[in-house]
Each structure stands twice: as C-alpha cells, then as structure tokens.
Amino acid sequence: MTWRNVPVVVTGGMGFIGSNLVLHLAGLGARVTVIDRMLAQYGANPFNLSGAPGNVQLIEADIGAESAIADSVGGAAVIFNLAGQTSHMDSMLQPLEDLRLNQEANLRFLELVRRTNPQARLIYSSTRQFYGPPRYLPVDEAHPIASPDINGIHKYAAESYHLLYARVYGLRATALRLTNVFGPRMRIRDAKQTFLGVWIRHVIENGRFEVWGGTQKRDFTYIADLISALLAAAEQDGTIGQAYNVGGCPPVTLLDLAKTMVRVAGNGGYDVREFPAERKKIDIGDYVANDSAFRKAAGWKPKTDLADGLAETIAFYRQHAAHYI
Amino acid sequence: MTWRNVPVVVTGGMGFIGSNLVLHLAGLGARVTVIDRMLAQYGANPFNLSGAPGNVQLIEADIGAESAIADSVGGAAVIFNLAGQTSHMDSMLQPLEDLRLNQEANLRFLELVRRTNPQARLIYSSTRQFYGPPRYLPVDEAHPIASPDINGIHKYAAESYHLLYARVYGLRATALRLTNVFGPRMRIRDAKQTFLGVWIRHVIENGRFEVWGGTQKRDFTYIADLISALLAAAEQDGTIGQAYNVGGCPPVTLLDLAKTMVRVAGNGGYDVREFPAERKKIDIGDYVANDSAFRKAAGWKPKTDLADGLAETIAFYRQHAAHYI
Numbered sequence: 001m002t003w004r005n006v007p008v009v010v011t012g013g014m015g016f017i018g019s020n021l022v023l024h025l026a027g028l029g030a031r032v033t034v035i036d037r038m039l040a041q042y043g044a045n046p047f048n049l050s051g052a053p054g055n056v057q058l059i060e061a062d063i064g065a066e067s068a069i070a071d072s073v074g075g076a077a078v079i080f081n082l083a084g085q086t087s088h089m090d091s092m093l094q095p096l097e098d099l100r101l102n103q104e105a106n107l108r109f110l111e112l113v114r115r116t117n118p119q120a121r122l123i124y125s126s127t128r129q130f131y132g133p134p135r136y137l138p139v140d141e142a143h144p145i146a147s148p149d150i151n152g153i154h155k156y157a158a159e160s161y162h163l164l165y166a167r168v169y170g171l172r173a174t175a176l177r178l179t180n181v182f183g184p185r186m187r188i189r190d191a192k193q194t195f196l197g198v199w200i201r202h203v204i205e206n207g208r209f210e211v212w213g214g215t216q217k218r219d220f221t222y223i224a225d226l227i228s229a230l231l232a233a234a235e236q237d238g239t240i241g242q243a244y245n246v247g248g249c250p251p252v253t254l255l256d257l258a259k260t261m262v263r264v265a266g267n268g269g270y271d272v273r274e275f276p277a278e279r280k281k282i283d284i285g286d287y288v289a290n291d292s293a294f295r296k297a298a299g300w301k302p303k304t305d306l307a308d309g310l311a312e313t314i315a316f317y318r319q320h321a322a323h324y325i
Numbered sequence: 326m327t328w329r330n331v332p333v334v335v336t337g338g339m340g341f342i343g344s345n346l347v348l349h350l351a352g353l354g355a356r357v358t359v360i361d362r363m364l365a366q367y368g369a370n371p372f373n374l375s376g377a378p379g380n381v382q383l384i385e386a387d388i389g390a391e392s393a394i395a396d397s398v399g400g401a402a403v404i405f406n407l408a409g410q411t412s413h414m415d416s417m418l419q420p421l422e423d424l425r426l427n428q429e430a431n432l433r434f435l436e437l438v439r440r441t442n443p444q445a446r447l448i449y450s451s452t453r454q455f456y457g458p459p460r461y462l463p464v465d466e467a468h469p470i471a472s473p474d475i476n477g478i479h480k481y482a483a484e485s486y487h488l489l490y491a492r493v494y495g496l497r498a499t500a501l502r503l504t505n506v507f508g509p510r511m512r513i514r515d516a517k518q519t520f521l522g523v524w525i526r527h528v529i530e531n532g533r534f535e536v537w538g539g540t541q542k543r544d545f546t547y548i549a550d551l552i553s554a555l556l557a558a559a560e561q562d563g564t565i566g567q568a569y570n571v572g573g574c575p576p577v578t579l580l581d582l583a584k585t586m587v588r589v590a591g592n593g594g595y596d597v598r599e600f601p602a603e604r605k606k607i608d609i610g611d612y613v614a615n616d617s618a619f620r621k622a623a624g625w626k627p628k629t630d631l632a633d634g635l636a637e638t639i640a641f642y643r644q645h646a647a648h649y650i
Contacts, residue, residue, distance in 0.1 A: 103424075104424060111421075149489070
C-alpha cells in the first residue's frame with residue numbers, strides 16, 4: 001500500500017505515539033489531519049509536531065466534538081484513533097473524567113464514523129492494562145479480562161465499541177492492545193504516562209531514579225516498531241474486527257531495564273525501593289505479550305533492540321529536554 | 326439473618342425485579358427506601374408498589390443524583406443496586422443514553438457509597454448478556470466476554486466498577502449475572518424488557534404472539550427464586566467481591582416455552598417466524614447458566630417449576646392488566 005496523498009486522521013496526534021505516527025505518515029506523503037484536545041497533562045506537546053511539514057493540519061478539538069471534526073473524519077481513508085489518557089492514578093482519582101475522555105468520547109466518535117464514513121479503515125490503540133495481573137505468561141488475547149483500575153475498564157469498553165461497530169455496522173476497525181511503548185516525544189516530566197518517562201528525565205539530568213520492586217518482568221515496544229505495527233494493521237484487511245496484542249523487545253525485569261538505561265546513558269543511577277502500597281494495589285506484576293496472532297495476520301515483527309531504542313530515546317531528550325521537562 | 330428494622334436501599338425499586346424485592350423485604354419488616362427515576366419505558370410502574378406498606382419510602386431520583394440520595398445511601402445496611410435499562414434495541418439506537426443510565430450513573434453511585442457508607446452490603450444486578458453467543462454450555466463465570474450490544478458493554482463496565490471498588494476500596498459488593506427473569510410486575514406492554522413480556526400480553530388478550538426461531542434454548546428464572554437469590558447473596562459475606570451466574574428453571578427451547586405458556590393459560594396462540602435480520606445480529610442463540618458457584622457460595626437453589634411460574638404470572642396479569650398494557 002502507498003500512503004502518498006492518502007487522507008489520514010490521527011486522533012491524539014499531538015501526543016507521544018500520535019505525533020511519531022503523524023511525522024512518519026507525513027514523510028510517506030500522506031495528507032494528515034491531527035485531532036487533539038491539547039491536554040498537556042496527558043502528553044500533548046506542541047513541540048512534538050513543531051517540525052511537521054505542510055501536509056499536516058491540526059484541529060484542536062475533542063474526538064467527541066462532532067461538528068468540529070466531521071469534515072475531516074468524513075473524508076479520511078484511514079483513521080488512527082489514539083486519543084486518550086493513560087494515567088492509572090488519575091483514573092482512580094477522577095473516574096468520571098476518565099469515563100468522559102477514554103470511553104464516552106470514543107462512543108461519540110464511532111457514531112460519527114458510522115454515519116459519515118463507514119468505509120474508512122480504523123485503528124484503535126487499546127491496552128494490555130485490562131488483563132489485570134496475568135494468570136499465565138505470555139498473555140494471549142483469550143486471557144480473562146480483570147481490569148485493575150478505572151482506566152482499564154474504560155479502555156476495554158472503548159475497544160469493545162470498536163469491535164461491536166465492526167460486527168454490527170461493518171466498520172473496518174482493528175484494535176491493538178499495547179504494552180509499554182517508549183521513545184522520543186513521550187512525556188517525561190513525571191510518571192503519568194509511564195514510569196519509564198520519569199526514569200529518562202532523571203538519567204538525562206544525571207540524577208537517580210527509583211525502581212519499585214524491580215523483579216517485575218515487562219516487554220517494551222520501541223516507538224518505531226509500534227508505528228510499523230499501526231501501519232501494518234491498517235494495510236491488512238485481514239485484521240478487521242479483531243483485537244491483537246502487540247509486544248516488542250524480549251521481556252526484561254525492571255531492574256535489568258534500569259541497568260541497561262544507566263549503561264547506555266553513561267550517567268545517572270537508581271535505587272531499588274519497596275513498592276508503595278497505593279501503587280501495589282493496581283500493579284499487575286509480570287507482563288509478557290503473546291503477539292503471534294498479530295505477527296501472523298499483519299506480517300509484522302519488531303526490529304529494535306532494547307538498548308538501541310533506549311539510546312535513541314535518551315539522545316532525543318538530551319537534545320530537546322527543555323521542551324519536555 | 327433477620328431483616329426486621331434493617332435499613333435497606335433498593336435502586337430501581339419501582340421496576341419489575343426491584344418492586345418484587347421491595348414488597349418481599351417490607352414483608353420481612355425491613356425499612357426500605359426506593360430510589361427510582363420512574364422511567365416508564367424501562368419498567369418503572371407506580372402500580373408495582375401501590376400495595377406497599379408504610380415502611381417503604383420513595384425517592385424519585387437518578388442513582389447518580391448524589392444530593393437527593395446521599396442520606397438514604399449513607400444510612401443503609403444493605404443496598405440492592407438494580408437500577409438500569411435492559412432494552413438491547415434501545416441501547417443500539419441511543420447508545421449515549423444507555424451509557425449514562427447503565428454505566429455513568431453507577432460510577433457516581435459507587436463514588437457516593439465509597440465516601441458515605443463503605444461498610445454497606447451492596448448487591449448489583451448484572452446480566453449474562455455480555456457473554457455474547459455462548460462458546461460452550463452451560464456458561465460459567467470464566468466464559469469469555471463478548472458483548473453483542475451496547476447494553477452488554479455498559480453493564481459489564483458497571484459490574485467491573487463494583488468488583489474493582491470491592492478490591493481496591495473494600496466495598497462489600499457482590500454481582501449477580503441474571504438470565505431471563507419473569508413474573509408479576511414485569512413490563513408486558515412491549516418487548517423492551519424481555520420478549521416474554523409481550524408474549525404474556527398477547528396470551529391474556531387471547532391473541533397470538535410470534536416466536537422468532539424457536540429452537541433457541543434458554544433458562545428462565547421465576548421472580549420468587551431471584552428474590553431469594555438476592556437475599557442469599559446479601560446474607561453470605563463469602564460472596565463479596567465476586568460475580569456469579571444465577572440460573573433458574575431447567576432450560577427449555579423457546580418453542581417449548583410458547584407451548585407451555587399457551588397450555589397453562591388455556592388460550593392464545595403463537596406463530597413461528599424466521600428471526601428478523603436486525604435482531605439476529607444481536608441475538609445470542611442458546612444460553613444456559615452454570616450457577617453452581619453461586620449455589621455453593623450462597624446456599625441457594627431455585628424452587629419454582631416453569632409452568633407454575635408462568636401460571637402465577639398469567640394470573641397476576643389477568644387481574645391487573647389495565648395497569649400494564
């Protein structure tokens with residue numbers, strides 16, 4: 001599939017994953033419209049798209065704001081629906097706000113797509129969060145659902161909307177259940193988006209970060225591999241109507257991740273701490289994705305070595321720290 | 326457990342299941358407060374509680390209307406949270422309204438319970454709807470979730486809230502996943518609440534009703550057995566934090582149900598029709614609950630024969646038809 005001159009909508013396109021996707025698509029010659037509410041606390045950062053070429057247009061709006069976005073959504077050949085907030089703590093503290101952002105806005109958005117553009121290819125960024133503490137590893141898509149937080153409940157409902165609208169209304173939707181994605185343009189000011197963000201901040205400031213626990217095993221996806229996964233999902237109609245896990249680098253413990261980060265950075269350090277009780281309640285322990293279904297259906301595989309991905313990420317923030325801290 | 330003088334809140338208490346529960350609890354001497362928005366289209370019917378004794382009080386309010394209900398909720402020893410709308414077609418036609426009624430209102434309600442009365446026993450009426458078309462029979466609680474409609478997505482999220490708040494905040498919540506409940510005080514004007522309602526209407530009007538398909542197997546719960554299940558759940562603390570299937574009469578095909586209904590009524594008739602395409606999309610086919618976990622945990626079992634339950638139901642509507650048609 002060629003992306004040249006293809007009209008594409010990216011919701012949440014000012015955020016971490018969205019902006020990397022937008023820049024990649026723009027580079028391929030796509031005509032990209034970004035829909036973003038510009039909520040800085042959830043990762044939207046104008047600097048993320050400051051280098052975007054002229055074929056990128058921005059609509060500052062909520063994905064539930066029908067009138068502001070109807071024309072762009074109606075004219076898109078492909079829609080990447082990435083808008084949302086990912087903070088687990090925020091979802092527990094402000095559950096109604098999380099409901100509005102992560103679920104209700106998606107329902108309004110899908111109603112709009114259904115009415116104005118049911119033929120568009122639609123890719124939704126879901127999450128492994130709602131599996132809860134894994135009952136077995138690696139986790140496949142048949143793993144029971146047991147959300148450990150409000151965020152997971154709402155993301156699961158929003159994913160369910162996408163799959164339901166595919167089944168009942170014929171929308172050409174695919175959902176990808178992401179794990180820990182990292183790379184340039186992520187939020188590093190604090191741990192709202194991921195703990196890995198704030199670790200990077202401490203490393204580039206030559207400070208020390210805290211590793212809670214440390215024995216938890218996780219798989220991390222470098223942003224370039226995720227972008228190729230998003231494109232592969234959109235290009236393969238065989239993925240329509242399905243939700244797939246997307247993994248990435250071979251799993252490591254958080255302690256190994258910390259060691260690798262300090263090694264490739266050449267500075268900074270870490271201290272291992274006991275898991276804070278409040279976080280422990282909603283932590284999921286080890287997680288490793290079984291993403292063989294997606295690799296097969298989309299012909300995708302990750303290419304980035306964890307250390308290389310961390311090195312590129314740290315290099316980016318050393319250069320652009322002022323825009324992210 | 327004695328229910329005498331126990332302060333109890335029943336949300337949706339003006340509806341089918343709620344009103345039967347209220348009358349039963351009042352008969353046991355409980356001090357019952359009904360919270361109901363009085364939405365006739367979802368089954369609220371003032372006649373349902375017209376014979377209620379003085380120990381039943383009504384608050385006409387949404388369960389999300391904190392200020393109107395805070396005192397009652399704060400003072401309850403037991404809360405039966407039954408409010409909601411059950412129409413699958415309505416949920417598809419007005420998904421945002423379904424989101425508000427079946428999910429958002431429950432989140433507001435749980436936040437209120439958490440703040441004002443975390444020690445209350447809390448029973449939530451969930452549904453088997455979100456299992457979707459069963460992949461095996463009988464369906465146990467580990468069956469995959471695959472909602473065939475918007476209603477199922479929202480009911481699953483609302484159930485998830487209850488279980489999450491039990492785990493994280495220590496709320497003493499239990500969820501019961503109901504199947505086809507029937508009996509006096511159900512909505513029979515149309516098929517919004519259940520097809521069984523409109524069948525009964527046609528039978529007592531000595532008319533004919535349509536059986537769509539007819540080979541689908543279902544288990545039906547007579548209301549008296551469900552009331553005993555709700556009480557048993559509240560009385561057994563071992564059920565806290567869990568979601569359980571609740572079945573009832575041995576499963577029958579819809580054709581057998583139709584035959585039994587016409588036989589016990591002594592009049593009316595039915596015609597077998599092909600399943601309308603629009604309904605087929607969201608129909609789940611056969612369903613039989615495996616409720617052995619609940620029977621064990623709560624010491625409950627159903628006692629009513631299907632024909633006896635239908636006879637009692639038809640007798641009720643013959644006497645009170647004017648209030649329900």
